[in-house]
Amino acid sequence: MADPSSYRPRPGEIPDSPGVYKFRDEHGRVIYVGKAKSLRQRLANYFQDLTGLHPRTRTMVTTAASVEWTVVSTEVEALQLEYSWIKEFDPRFNVKYRDDKSYPSLAVTMNEEFPRVQVMRGPKKKGVRYFGPYAHAWAIRETVDLMLRVFPVRTCSAGVFKRSAQIGRPCLLGYIGKCSAPCVGRVDAEEHRRLAEEFCDFMAGRTGAHLRRLEREMQRAAEEMEYERAARLRDDIEALKRAMEKNAVVLTDATDADLVAVAEDELEAAVQIFHVRGGRVRGQRGWVTDKVEEVTTAGLVEHALQQLYGEESGDAVPREVLVPALPDPVEPLTAWLAGRRGAAVDLRVPRRGDKRALMETVRRNAQQALALHKTRRASDLTTRSRALEEIAEALGLDSAPLRIECFDISHLQGEDVVASMVVFEDGLARKSEYRRFQIKGFAGQDDVRSMHEVVSRRFRRYLQERQRTGEWATGEDGENGESHGSGGPGAAPGGAVGASAADAADGPDGPAPAEEGGRSRAPKFAYPPQLVVVDGGQPQVAAARRALDELGIDDVAVCGLAKRLEEVWLPGEDDPVVLPRTSEGLYMLQRVRDEAHRFAIRYQRGKRSRALKASPLDAVHGLGESRKQALVKHFGSVRRLRAATVEQICEVPGVGRKTAEAVAAALAQAAPAAPAVNTATGEILEDREDQ
Structure with missing residues (x-):
């Protein structure tokens, strides 16, 4: 301390x-x-x-x-x-908010040539318009099914779209009029994008203009005695009205607003957000957080608005934002919201009327969400704390191991040897800090030697990064690490440059992250664990301890968990530590070990499957991956490469005549894959080699 x-x-x-x-x-x-x-x-x-x-x-x-x-x-x-x-x-x-459940949203991929309407979950992507989130995915699909009558936007996947374009026939939705079938050229890209924009306008709450336009077209068709077209337009209007009815009117003045309510106790808080557009609730979402810092209700609101609108801009930020408490001072937050929206934003606490009543509804939802969360999580919080305490007591540690790293080795009969490192903090997996290693120094079923190599590489990187980032502790501008001078939000924080997970993910001792301005953000390998767990018994534990001793690291505990009897081994001990089968500490160690095993197996199988994807070009001696890719890219497919002459192959950069002759000979000897044939018509359905 x-x-x-x-x-x-x-x-x-x-x-x-x-x-x-x-x-x-x-x-x-x-x-x-x-x-x-x-x-x-x-x-x-x-x-x-x-x-x-x-x-x-x-x-x-x-x-x-x-x-x-x-x-x-x-x-x-x-x-x-x-x-x-x-x-x-x-x-x-x-304070870090996390969704209290997985909320689906209706997404329109405006970043594609032919935008697609689909249900999406998870983080938002650039160039995609989102509506919602909704409580249930089926509610989105029902709404979309009604709206496709009027706005027949593509909903198919990229594979189905490509397949329909290849065979020249649309899918079922194209035949029944719920897709404009851009895959077969019924509409061009510009017209299809216009349909997608109209779909987005309607979902954003601008419904009146579309309904009035359809009603005018229906009346005009009736006057011109085109009764079938008028009937279709009438049905379209009814479909849109039914879609609108699925969202109840909560504010009669067609307000666009977001309502944020908070329910909290001493340890946790729940936030509920209702998205109201055009006076109707268009979406709802909820967050929960552990109150790891001293924070007021106004502070929780400020953090929630930062997370809610930090990645948004434009019409995603509404004209009104209603909250239970205002930060002091409120002007900076209001100015920030206005900057995100590009126009003024009214941030206030509703005092009376319909908005106050709706805020009470949102608050009750927040209270219910907090109660449900505590019911689900209370035992988990207690159990995790007890598990860490049991591990510390069993292994003789001074304090509970808040960061645990586990290593596992995986191979197939001595080939493709790989290793995994998983990280658990406060008893929960930190998947962003998982790492994978290739064992390149040797091959074989020597798990002990592999374990020594992996632990050495991980902690060698730790020592390198600690040395590189040592200035954080002493500072460059003063004794205590103060960073003086002014800098706006657009500047890099303190001149730091972050290292992505990929910088250290796959390899072992790759280059360290780049620096700019003489400083870099401390990468993930710079944070040591309190406990290293290895999958194995006494030999693996001894190898891991020896690797740490060779590097001069003596403040990291090591243990191993043997699969056969689930015994916990400590370095230098002849007998294992046997935890009770009902021990929460043993259960946590098993979870950590099993996660490391799963992660290693997944990596090893992925490498194996990639190795099994053989190509006829593999038979050409001296032809590397770069020239293989250049050949296939130049001709478009192996089939076209097979039909090329030696002179044509020589036109590929880096391919000489002798290599071209070897390629042609190898492809001539390799039997082409049999194409799929329609048994009724004899038509070739697809060329397998082109896929």
């Missing part, structure tokens, strides 16, 4: 201006990000007597080892920079 006075800035160093500050732990990991109207006054609150601090704040400042800040011009810039840093560093002591 660190003493905050050891890294407290000297008097007068902290500027009395708006800014954003970061607390880092001893390994340089950002554990908390905050903003302040006055950095001097805000940071002074953290360095008072520990007994006067909130328990969570006290835990944060004693976990931290340094503090730094960036000065900005306005509070709006501070709000923007705080959001970007929280998103980038994922600090453990900041």
Whole structure:
């Protein structure tokens, strides 16, 4: 436990201006990000007597080892920079909302040549219009089915679309009039995009114009005695009205607003959001969070709005945002929302009338969501804490292992040897920090040697990154790591450049992430675990311990879990530690071990399946992957390459005549794959080699 006075800035160093500050732990990991109207006054609150601090704040400042800040011009810039840093560093002591369940949305892929309407879950993608989220996927499909009569936008997958284009026949929806069939050229790309835009306008709440247009066309068709067309338009109008009726009218003045309500206790909070467009509830979603920092209701609202609108812009931000409490001051948040929308936003607390009544409904939903969440999670929180305590007691650790890393080796009869590393923090999997390794030094069924190599590579990277990022602890601009000067939200935080997971994911000792400005963001390998678990018994544990000793690392505990009897082995011990079968600690170790095994098996099978995809070009001696790809790309397929002459093959860059002759000979000897044939007509349905 660190003493905050050891890294407290000297008097007068902290500027009395708006800014954003970061607390880092001893390994340089950002554990908390905050903003302040006055950095001097805000940071002074953290360095008072520990007994006067909130328990969570006290835990944060004693976990931290340094503090730094960036000065900005306005509070709006501070709000923007705080959001970007929280998103980038994922600090453990900041409020982080997570969906209380998986909410589907209606998505229109406007980033494609022929936009597609579909149900989507998960993170939002650039260039895709989203509507919702909805409580149930079937509700989206019912609405879409009604609207396709009027807006026959494509709903098929890329494979079905490509297949229909190849055979020149649309799918069933194209035949029954619920798709404009752009795959076969019934409409061009421009006309299909216009249909998609009209579909989006209707879903966004601009329904009146479309209904009035259809009614005028129906009346005109009736006057011209085109009664069949008038009947079809009448049915289209009824379909749109039924689609509208699925969303109840909650505000009579056709308001566009988002309503945010919060239910909280001392430990957790639940947020519910209702999206109202055109006076109707068009979507609903909910979040829950652990209150790992001291935060008020207004603070929870501010964090929720940052997460809700941080990735959005334009009409995704409504004209009104109704909340249960306003941050103080409210002007920076209102200005930030207006910047996201491109127009003024009315952020307020409803006091009376229909909006107040609807806010009560949203609040009741939040209370129910929190109660349901606590029912589901209360036992899990208690169980995880008890499991970590049991592990610490059984292994003789000073404290509970909050970060556990587990390693497993996988191979197929000594070939394609790979390894996995999975990470559990606070008893939960951190999949973004999983890593995969190829064992390239040797082949064979020597799991002990493989384990030694993998642990050595992982912790060698840790030592390299700790050395590279050592300036976080001492700082470059001052003794305590303060970052002086001003910087707006558009600037890189502290000049740092983040390393993606791919920088260290697949390999073993690849190049370290690039640096700019002399500093880099601490990569994931820079954070050591408190406990290393290996899949195996005494030999594997000894190999892992030896790897750590060779690197001079003595503050990381090691244990192994043997599959046969689920015994826990410790380094240098002749007898295993036997945990009771009902032990929560043993169950957690089993989960960690099984996850590492699953991740390793998946990687090994993927490598094996890729190796089994043989090509006739593999028989050509000296022809590498680059030239194989160049040949197939130049001719479009192996079938066309087989039909090419030696002279034509020589036209491919990097292919000489001798190689071209060898390619032609190898393809001539290889039997072509049999095409699929329609047994009734004899028509060739597809060329297997072209797929």
